[in-house]
Amino acid sequence: DVKVTQSSRYLVKRTGEKVFLECVQDMDHENMFWYRQDPGLGLRLIYFSYDVKMKEKGDIPEGYSVSREKKERFSLILESASTNQTSMYLCASSFRKRFPYQPQHFGDGTRLSIL
Amino acid sequence: KQEVTQIPAALSVPEGENLVLNCSFTDSAIYNLQWFRQDPGKGLTSLLLIQSSQREQTSGRLNASLDKSSGRSTLYIAASQPGDSATYLCAVFQGAQKLVFGQGTRLTINP
Numbered sequence: 001d002v003k004v005t006q007s008s009r010y011l012v013k014r015t016g017e018k019v020f021l022e023c024v025q026d027m028d029h030e031n032m033f034w035y036r037q038d039p040g041l042g043l044r045l046i047y048f049s050y051d052v053k054m055k056e057k058g059d060i061p062e063g064y065s066v067s068r069e070k071k072e073r074f075s076l077i078l079e080s081a082s083t084n085q086t087s088m089y090l091c092a093s094s095f096r097k098r099f100p101y102q103p104q105h106f107g108d109g110t111r112l113s114i115l
Numbered sequence: 116k117q118e119v120t121q122i123p124a125a126l127s128v129p130e131g132e133n134l135v136l137n138c139s140f141t142d143s144a145i146y147n148l149q150w151f152r153q154d155p156g157k158g159l160t161s162l163l164l165i166q167s168s169q170r171e172q173t174s175g176r177l178n179a180s181l182d183k184s185s186g187r188s189t190l191y192i193a194a195s196q197p198g199d200s201a202t203y204l205c206a207v208f209q210g211a212q213k214l215v216f217g218q219g220t221r222l223t224i225n226p
Contacts, residue, residue: 004158031212043204043216050212058213090158096212103149104206104214106159 003027004107006091012113019078021110023091030096032074033104034058034066036087043090049074050096081114088112117142117209121217129225130197136190136220138205143183146208150179150190153202153219162203163190195224 007022025032033048035058045058047066055066063085067075074093078085088111094104118141128134138148147166151159163172163179165188171180178191188205202221206214 006158033213040218042218043206043214045213048213092159092214094212103161103164105161106151108158109156111156 004091004093004105006089006107006110008110009108010111010113012115013078013081014115015081015083017078017081019081019112019114021076021078021089021091021112023074023076023093023107024072025074025093025105026072027093027095027105028071029093029105030071031094031104032068033092033094034064034074034076035090035092036060037090037109038087046076083114086112086114117145117207117215119205119207119215119217121203121205121220123220124218125221125223127223127225128195130195132195133191133193134195134222136192136203136205136222138188138190138217140186140188140207140215142209143186144209145183146212148179148181148188148205148207149214150177150188151204151206153204155201159204192222197224197226200224 003026005024034046035043037043049055049068065077090109091107092104095102150162165172165181176193202219204219206216
């Protein structure tokens with residue numbers, strides 16, 4: 001079974017802090033994604049990566065950056081956290097070379113609160 | 116720009132009923148469509164993936180259909196159970212292997 005693991009289920013940080021959210025997958029997936037989910041807005045793509053050291057902006061990249069130094073790990077960075085970044089953050093991964101025959105798999109999410 | 120709509124936003128039915136959840140999308144140029152389940156406060160669980168060349172996929176009591184030409188997909192749940200209560204999301208794959216999500220249907224199965 002595919003396992004996508006997010007480092008924290010709940011996280012509370014203060015405004016202005018630099019925040020790191022970590023995601024690890026164990027299926028050798030090329031693609032990795034970061035989404036945020038907000039009531040009334042649904043899931044929105046922040047960034048994605050299709051290979052080590054590669055990244056592409058999603059729909060709402062402002063205020064975020066990412067890092068992919070190893071294939072299995074994809075980090076989301078909030079450079080200077082603000083209260084409007086309080087949200088549920090979801091990481092996902094998928095096979096690039098087997099697209100469109102394989103689904104995207106999600107982690108359990110990190111509920112981040114910025115005070 | 117692709118838009119995905121799920122109606123209704125919420126649905127409540129008695130246990131044992133068969134039910135259908137609807138998903139529509141504006142751009143028929145999709146690669147495939149994926150249905151997910153989300154329990155409160157949790158991540159997404161993949162239920163079914165339908166490729167653009169397929170008409171339907173089945174997994175246990177779930178059956179998903181896809182009509183690209185009309186921009187519609189349905190998720191059929193047979194003999195519903197209280198454990199089926201969750202939010203169901205559909206999402207379509209477009210270029211760059213990205214998913215575009217609907218807002219979801221919150222399903223409640225009453226014992």
